[in-house]
Structure formats: C-alpha cells, structure tokens
Amino acid sequence: MQHESGARDRARDTKAEIHRAALELFSSRGYEKTSLREIAEQVGITKASLYYHYSSKQDLLQAIIGTFFDDIKSVFAQVGEQPWSPDRERELLAAYLDVVIKHRSTGPTVLRDITAVLAAFDDQLDDLIAQSRAFQLWLAGPDPTPTDRVLAAAAVEVVGAVLSTGLDESDVSDAELKAILLDAAGAVLSRKTN
The missing domain is CATH 1.10.10.60 (Homeodomain-like)
Structure with missing residues (x-):
C-alpha cells in the first residue's frame, strides 16, 4: 500500500x-x-x-487552463446562493479575484494564444460566457441600469488586470495585488446608480 x-x-x-x-x-x-x-x-x-x-498538447492545455475555468465557475455558482448586498458583492468579487490571482501564471498563455485556448474549450465557451454575464449582472445590483451593467463589466475587467500586468509575485505579492485590485474594482462599482 x-x-x-x-x-x-x-x-x-x-x-x-x-x-x-x-x-x-x-x-x-x-x-x-x-x-x-x-x-x-x-x-x-x-x-x-x-x-x-x-x-496531446491540447489535452495538456485543457488540463492547465481547465483548472482555472473550474475555479472561476465555482465562484460564478455562488451568485444564485444569496441575494445581492454590498457586503456580498465585495465577498464574491474578492473570491473571483482570489481565483484570478491563484492562476496568474496562466495569464500570459491565455492572452498570447487565445486561439488555441478557444479551440481547446470550444464546447464549454458558451456556458462560461453565460455564467460570466450572469456574474456581471449580479454585480450590477438589483434593478440595474445600463450604466450599472457597464460598471459591473468594467469591475470584472479591472480584476482581469492580474493576467495582463506581466508582474509576478516577486514584483507584487498576492496580498498587495488583491488589495490594489479589490479597491480599484470597488471604486468602479461604487459609481453604480442603485
């Protein structure tokens, strides 16, 4: 044994x-x-x-990127569990940010070879996009205006900056990065009309 x-x-x-x-x-x-x-x-x-x-190389890419997608989907799944509130909004945004930071080494691969990533996950993309939009809609708050929805999408993009900065943990620690981006995304969301 x-x-x-x-x-x-x-x-x-x-x-x-x-x-x-x-x-x-x-x-x-x-x-x-x-x-x-x-x-x-x-x-x-x-x-x-x-x-x-x-x-195959595509099987390897799916394994690497797939763990990132699985972790993101686990955050998206929490959207329906509780109604929106400012505190819950910050908690879920922080959970989303934790996942993106955890997988920040995956970012350059995703950004550099988006065509390969899209091909590897073609059958899952529609579902992932729908879940991402539902997450953004939830972040927009109750009865969101179009402006609220744009701001929620922008807040999610702020979090995505983790993947495109080119900085690793030796440049900015995970804790520092989380604090910076959570504050930045929160500032974007604070402009909502509701």
Missing part, C-alpha cells in the same frame, strides 16, 4: 512539473511553437512519459 501511495505522489509531482514547464514554455515561446518533446526535456522525462499523463 505504501508503495502505491508513493507512486501516486510522484505522479502528481510529475504532473505539476509538466504544468509548470508547459506554462513557462507556452508563455515565452507560444503554444504553437512549443513541442511536447521540449516540455518533456524541461521536466527531465521522456516524451513517452509525458504521453502517459497527456495524450
């Missing part, structure tokens, strides 16, 4: 190493220009070993 547990731990570590190497290479070289062989070499495994974990 202990041998099986150790093997599973090593497999999880290998997957994490594969994710890190793939993100680094996808971010610096681009998805299309990165080969599975290069990812395997960076991790220090054979290409056959990499295929044991992922059947």
